[in-house]
Amino acid sequence: MPLNILFAARPERWVTYETPLRQALDAAGIAAHLSTDIAPQDVDYIVYAPNSPLQDFTPYTRAKAVLNLWAGVENITNNETLKIPLARMVDPGLTKGMVEWVTGHVMRYHLGLDTDIRKTDSDWTPRTPPLAQERQVTILGLGALGAAVAETLVYLGFNVTGWSRSPKDIAGVTCLHGDAGRADALHRAEIAVLLLPNTPDTENTLNAETLTQMPAGACIINPGRGALIDDDALLAALDSGQIAHATLDVFRVEPLPADHPYWAHPKVTVTPHIAAETRATTAAQAIVENIRRGEADEDFLHLVDRAKGY
Structure with a gap:
């Protein structure tokens, strides 16, 4: 049965990330339904940007992890509805x-x-x-x-x-x-x-x-x-x-x-916040690696320590 992966970010991010994520999932041999619209109770993983409209994680009772698209997590670490693992983005690009x-x-x-x-x-x-x-x-x-x-x-x-x-x-x-x-x-x-x-x-x-x-x-x-x-x-x-x-x-x-x-x-x-930007291709590979780890019962990479805030 395919995994349900919710992409929860602004529409322009979906345009950028949809194809790289699908390609990375295919390359990893992971069957998945990737969408911006999945019933909360059916979601297995959330690919997430903190400026997403999604701010209440309570309905996502089946989700195993939130996989952040950003290196910065200060806008999500204090969200009291988020009870599952949160991984920050460490993108080689x-x-x-x-x-x-x-x-x-x-x-x-x-x-x-x-x-x-x-x-x-x-x-x-x-x-x-x-x-x-x-x-x-x-x-x-x-x-x-x-x-x-x-x-x-x-x-x-x-x-x-x-x-x-x-x-x-x-x-x-x-x-x-x-x-x-x-x-x-x-x-x-x-x-x-x-x-x-x-x-x-x-x-x-x-x-x-x-x-x-x-x-x-x-x-x-x-x-x-x-x-x-x-x-x-x-x-x-x-x-x-x-x-x-x-x-x-x-x-x-x-x-x-x-x-x-x-x-x-x-x-x-x-300079206008240009020092580093997540690259969709390499970031998609990092996200999919964490999904693979979650399905293999391996430790997630780059988990956030909520107490420290990073």
Whole structure:
């Protein structure tokens, strides 16, 4: 008997994901009825986006798991009607996209490209950029994305420090944890990359106090979550010169309002939430792998810890 798989996301997502999901199910040999309209009591798995109209999971009495289409789960972890396992999206395509985006901006800061690229002959001042081994980069957040970014930067020769809530061990990375570890990690951060989840514990990770713990003239890259930064504190640190520049891809309100100070600030680069996006083909394969595991009584991959919020 085929499995009933409900796709619970906005219509444009169905257009993008229907074919890749069907192809991945066929490739895995899983017979399934995949649809956006299945009676709740008949659903076996829910492929889900948190902005879906589906917010009450109570009627889904047969469902075995909710398989999130997004890496972020902060908008669903507190849903009290959700009693079954929730798996976040860890998509190889998304990970590669994030690694490439972060690496590009780290190299931009490291090499001083904004300073060195000339459009006129009015200022011809040659300089020798440092080597990667002379640059300290700190990654705040060592989950799947943070670890992948850290490993790539180590491969390029950077001195990489990583900070996480719990202890981690990544080859070539100085891994720190806890409050004292965070202060040490920030102290080293000539370039800081924020890849933490959005939880009550991580909100305003960079604030008036922690920004002063960074080296004067440090640079910040935030492709993680907008709430990780106290915006007023960052603007003040940019104005004082404590922070030389910030590249921000995520914001508390998106799209970033037209009157937000970030738009006009000469030391801020705004990008429109493009650092990483789930790729339908690879994401579909990740979802189907969890369905296969559920049917084989194997552990689901990337389960969310509701207490931690990620």
